[in-house]
Amino acid sequence: MVDTSLVIAFVTGILQGIFEWLPISSEGNITLFLRAMGKQPEAALQFSLFLHLGTAIAATVYYRGEIQRVLESLPTWRPRSAFDERQAELSFIVVGTFASGIVGILAYATLDAVVSDLAGGGFVALIGVLLIGTGILLRTADRFELGNRETPTLRDAVLVGSMQGLSILPGVSRSGTTAGTLLFRGYDGVNAFRLSFLLSIPAAAGAGMLIVLKTGALPTVSLKAAVIAIGTSAVIGYLTIDALLRVVERVSFWAVCVGIGTLAVLGGVFLFTL
Numbered sequence: 001m002v003d004t005s006l007v008i009a010f011v012t013g014i015l016q017g018i019f020e021w022l023p024i025s026s027e028g029n030i031t032l033f034l035r036a037m038g039k040q041p042e043a044a045l046q047f048s049l050f051l052h053l054g055t056a057i058a059a060t061v062y063y064r065g066e067i068q069r070v071l072e073s074l075p076t077w078r079p080r081s082a083f084d085e086r087q088a089e090l091s092f093i094v095v096g097t098f099a100s101g102i103v104g105i106l107a108y109a110t111l112d113a114v115v116s117d118l119a120g121g122g123f124v125a126l127i128g129v130l131l132i133g134t135g136i137l138l139r140t141a142d143r144f145e146l147g148n149r150e151t152p153t154l155r156d157a158v159l160v161g162s163m164q165g166l167s168i169l170p171g172v173s174r175s176g177t178t179a180g181t182l183l184f185r186g187y188d189g190v191n192a193f194r195l196s197f198l199l200s201i202p203a204a205a206g207a208g209m210l211i212v213l214k215t216g217a218l219p220t221v222s223l224k225a226a227v228i229a230i231g232t233s234a235v236i237g238y239l240t241i242d243a244l245l246r247v248v249e250r251v252s253f254w255a256v257c258v259g260i261g262t263l264a265v266l267g268g269v270f271l272f273t274l
Contacts, residue, residue: 008037009225010232012047013054017236020055020204021175021197027052028130028172046211047221047229049168053208054233059201062241066198085151092152092195096161097202103165104203108210129265134173135258137180149186152195156185160195164203174200 012030019026027048034044060067073087082091163181167174175196182192221229 005222005225006228008034009221009229012051013229013232014236016048016051016055016229016233017058017238018240020052020058020233020237021241022173026055026174027167027169049207050211050226051208051229051233052204054230055237056201056204056208057230057234058237058241059197059204061238063198063201066194067201070198083151083153088151088153089195089198091154092157092160093199093202095154095157096164096199097206099158099161100165100199100203101206103162104168104207105165105210107166108168130169130172132258132262132265134176135255137177140180148188150191156182159185160199164199168207174203 012033015030015033016026019029027045030048030051031041031044034047035041039047070090070093073090077087077090081087160178160181163177164174166172167177175193178196178199179192182195187195
């Protein structure tokens with residue numbers, strides 16, 4: 001007899017490993033998938049956040065060379081030269097992570113209260129609205145890929161980190177909002193996504209640990225299911241990141257967000273009226 005919870009964990013891990021690199025909100029789409037599989041809104045949200053631990057592992061392995069280069073500037077780091085060229089990326093990650101943590105915890109506390117009050121259909125519709133908003137942001141950002149900046153500033157770190165914190169809301173794409181913000185700030189596409197993914201590593205790990213700390217255990221799944229989901233998302237994430245980053249340059253993901261978001265809103269309204 002096949003344990004359906006393990007199958008769901010395996011499929012969810014695959015989806016997380018693919019969706020995390022695309023600006024279409026992995027958390028929002030996985031939450032919708034888990035709701036379709038019968039998970040309650042709060043449990044679906046917690047599990048989708050927990051899965052970020054897997055893609056944090058994948059990103060760390062994939063960007064190990066970049067991470068090593070950034071850490072090499074740590075011994076010579078000084079506050080007065082924090083955003084000089086040699087130390088700017090380290091400072092960007094540290095300050096951006098701090099800003100993400102503050103905004104993310106506040107956003108999650110608000111979301112947790114909202115999820116507890118919303119019926120299932122209302123929660124699905126809320127995700128749809130946020131997906132549509134992400135699509136609009138991506139569409140707007142497409143028109144701003146005009147700059148050639150390479151060295152991040154303190155303002156970039158605070159702004160991008162804060163936007164990343166908001167991506168704890170299901171339906172708000174982490175990569176879409178952070179890369180989009182960097183495009184607005186004058187970075188080209190390559191540097192925008194590179195900085196976005198470097199900043200994602202501590203944030204993704206933090207999102208997963210936030211759930212463990214909040215619940216005091218694994219998020220409503222067995223240890224075996226958690227290991228399968230995390231392991232699958234890490235392996236699939238590592239295998240797909242390079243190819244999917246190339247796809248991002250060719251596909252209009254803003255339309256995907258708007259399309260999925262519209263369907264989610266319609267489906268949520270339907271569920272709400274039942």
